[in-house]
Amino acid sequence: MKIEHALEKENHFELALSGSIDEDAEFNAIPKIQKNLLVVDFSQVTMINSCGIRDWVNWTKTLDSNVQVHIKKCPKFIIDKINILKGFLPAKSLVLSFYTPYYCENCDSEKQYLFERGVHFQEQTADKAAFVDYDLEVLCDQCKTAMSMDVITEKYFNFLGVK
Amino acid sequence: MKVKLWGVRGSLPAPLLPEQQYQKSLTNLKQFHEALSTDPNISPEKFLNSLPSYMSKGFGGHTACIQVQTSEQNIIVDGGSGIRKLGEVLMCGPCGLGRGEVHILMTHFHWDHLIGLPFFVPLFIPGNKIHIYSVQDNAEESVRTLFKKPNFPVPYEALGAEFIYHTLEPRKTVHFNDLKVTPYQLDHPDPCWGYKFEHNNKTFSYCVDTEGTRVSRKELGEDLALYQNVDVMVFDAQYTFLEATEKVNWGHSSAPIGLDIAMREEIKKVYFVHHDPAASDEKIMIAEKQTRDYYKTRLKALKQQEAEFSEVDWEFAIEGTEFEL
Numbered sequence: 001m002k003i004e005h006a007l008e009k010e011n012h013f014e015l016a017l018s019g020s021i022d023e024d025a026e027f028n029a030i031p032k033i034q035k036n037l038l039v040v041d042f043s044q045v046t047m048i049n050s051c052g053i054r055d056w057v058n059w060t061k062t063l064d065s066n067v068q069v070h071i072k073k074c075p076k077f078i079i080d081k082i083n084i085l086k087g088f089l090p091a092k093s094l095v096l097s098f099y100t101p102y103y104c105e106n107c108d109s110e111k112q113y114l115f116e117r118g119v120h121f122q123e124q125t126a127d128k129a130a131f132v133d134y135d136l137e138v139l140c141d142q143c144k145t146a147m148s149m150d151v152i153t154e155k156y157f158n159f160l161g162v163k
Numbered sequence: 164m165k166v167k168l169w170g171v172r173g174s175l176p177a178p179l180l181p182e183q184q185y186q187k188s189l190t191n192l193k194q195f196h197e198a199l200s201t202d203p204n205i206s207p208e209k210f211l212n213s214l215p216s217y218m219s220k221g222f223g224g225h226t227a228c229i230q231v232q233t234s235e236q237n238i239i240v241d242g243g244s245g246i247r248k249l250g251e252v253l254m255c256g257p258c259g260l261g262r263g264e265v266h267i268l269m270t271h272f273h274w275d276h277l278i279g280l281p282f283f284v285p286l287f288i289p290g291n292k293i294h295i296y297s298v299q300d301n302a303e304e305s306v307r308t309l310f311k312k313p314n315f316p317v318p319y320e321a322l323g324a325e326f327i328y329h330t331l332e333p334r335k336t337v338h339f340n341d342l343k344v345t346p347y348q349l350d351h352p353d354p355c356w357g358y359k360f361e362h363n364n365k366t367f368s369y370c371v372d373t374e375g376t377r378v379s380r381k382e383l384g385e386d387l388a389l390y391q392n393v394d395v396m397v398f399d400a401q402y403t404f405l406e407a408t409e410k411v412n413w414g415h416s417s418a419p420i421g422l423d424i425a426m427r428e429e430i431k432k433v434y435f436v437h438h439d440p441a442a443s444d445e446k447i448m449i450a451e452k453q454t455r456d457y458y459k460t461r462l463k464a465l466k467q468q469e470a471e472f473s474e475v476d477w478e479f480a481i482e483g484t485e486f487e488l
Contacts, residue, residue, distance in 0.1 A: 023379035023423075047464055050404060050419035050457065051378045057408045080460045084453060087405045 001025035001052070004044060012037035012070075018044035021052030027059035036066050039096070043073035053081060053088060060090045073114065074098035076151075082159045095123070095159070102147035104140035111147060113138050124161025132157050164342070164362040165232045166395070168484045170225035170245020173372065173401045173415065173437035174275050178224040183443065191218065216481045217444045223482020226275040227371060227437065229397065233362050235340040239267045240358060240369055245482065246279035254284050261290025261323075266339065268346075269297040270371060271355035272305035281309050281317070289323035296329045296337075298346050298356045303328045331356075334385055347389035349373035351414040359389050365488035368396045368430075371437050374407075375399070375416035378424060390428045394488050396421070400435035400479065403450045404457070418454040422475060426461070429473040434480040451479045 001024070004016035013035040048056070060069060069090050071078075079098050082088045089095075099112040113136075115121050124130040138147045154162060179187070195210050211219040226243030239249065250258075257263040265285055270276060285291050295302050306326070310319035331337060333356070336345040341363075346356040350373050357370045368389050375398075377383045383390070390396070398421035402410060407417040418435045425433050435454075438447050458477075465472045 023382070046468060047470075049423045049461065050417070051423060053404070054408055054420070058411065077460060077464045084456050084460070085405055087408060 001045075003029060004041075006031050008034065011035065012039050014039050014041070016041040016044065018046075020046055021048040021056060023049070023051035023055075025052050025055050027055050030059070033063055033067055037068050037070065038063065039070045039072060041073055042071060042075060042078050045075060045078065048077065048081060053085065057087060063090070069093040070096050072096040072098075076101055076112070076156075079156060079159065083155060100156070101150040102138045103150040104143065104145060104147045106145045107140060107143045109140055109142055110150065111138065111141065121157070121160060123159075130157070130160040130162045132160065132162060164360065164365055164367060164488045166367060166397075166486055166488070167230045167232075168245075168397070168434065168436065168480050168482065169228040169230060169249045170241075170243040170279070171222060171436040171438060171480050171482050171484070172224055172226045172243075172275075172440055173399070174226070175440040176224050176226050176244045176275075176278070177438075177440035179221055187218070187221065187444075215448070217448055217479075220481055220483075221444050222438055222447055222479070224440075225482055226278060227270075228279060229369060231342070231360050231367065233340070233342050236342045237266070238339060238342065238344070238360075239265065241270055241276040241371075242267060242278070242280040242283060243276050244279040244282075247282040250283040250285055254288075258285040258288060258291055261288050263288070263291040264294070265291065265324075266294045266296065268344065268358055269295060269299075269302055269305075270349070270357060270369070271351060271353055272297075272299070272301070273353065273372070276372075277305060277309055280306065281315050286322050286324050287317075291324035292327060293324045294327045294329060296331055298331045298333050298348075299354050300330050302330075334388070345388070347386040349386075350376040352412065355414075357389055359393070362488070366393045366395075367488055368393045370396060370421075371399045372401075372414055373399045373416055374412070374414050375420040375424070378420065390424050390430065393428065393430045395432045395434070395486065396425060396430050397434045397436055397480070398424075399437045400450070400454075401437045401439045403453060406439075418450065418477070418479070419457045422454065422458055422461070422477060425475040425477070426465075426472050430475060431473075432486075433475055433477040434484065434486075435477065436480050438479070447479055454479075 001021045002018045004018045007014045013033045097116045100115050102111045120133045122131040140147050198205050198210050225245035227241045228243045228245030229240045231238045307319045331346050336343050343361040345359045349355045349357045360367045399416045400418040401415035402417050404417040404419045
């Protein structure tokens, strides 16, 4: 695992990770988070295994209790882990964006489309059901025909509270 | 090399409660009744054999004890409550005649790995020789503690067998005739040593109890060899993955950790053991399902990345599981 950047911004701390998050990941190398909001960019992470998950979960436990964690640009395998493992995300965390795979039956190509919170999805709250834009039209870059969402929706979007 | 798992529970023996036994029987009988409606000729045996083992037999309640046998050697690892039944089998041979020689390797001295020894009958028979092996140098003290009044009516001095204690050198191979055994350190709150068995180019590793805190090759250092060139591994999976992240330094691991080690080190088969005594058979199956989901996503991700990896055959072991290498 590599720390692509660890930047203290005005209102939040931005952390971008890359590579494999596995038993060799060194979360201790991440500087102390001095802001109340931590935004973690997973777009360049290529893999996470059980040891990486364990180290990630243990590291998030070391954050001050008032630190809110937002994660963005999550690859599908991160969302899969969030769905399988309750506790992957600390309390008070939010998923800001994640990739959803789409498939073109015409030319057998795949595409990862970035779903953004408030635009393409919203998690369930006390007074609102979860929302996912299942009807979003995603066009194939090659043949320009409409692509199909390539996930089992009730499983993939389960973390949002979708029923 | 044949291996039998005489006890696969951790921490405390966990017999099925009468009410649990009743519910299991009721569920199976209902399902058999349904099966008869589609196949009136189905026999009870055929029906039971069609069920997952945890439904027909349960995972078992005895604590850690395994037996490793070759044509020339018979080694026991740990004296959990599972050793009692093993003792009954041994009593049918030379042990029953006071001509037995028993070899017990100890991983460590927590109660669940000792608790069966006071009920291991060969210890009581004059003429039998009981060899106890450990890396730790306090094996005799721990065994004597089991046979102290008022906690046990038979004092150590009254046991009929002769006890011989052997202190093993860490990571140094010992030869038991045709079987080579090497101790490697595990990650547990008190010193704990796993064992690697080698016989006829086949290798079996017993990795219980361990939290799997050290997983990277760098962290494992000299103990990495416990996981390398291994055909079959028995690994500590007391907790679900989430429980294990909450119970840091409790000394036990979860199946996904064992799987990742196995995939990296190309271990062909893994049996997960040391099931939590508080876990019902149904709960262990949920943990198995979660592990299966985890394994599927890992395989898919690795295939998509076109990474080199090794698929692993694995299962959550039930008491009485036997396998041959």
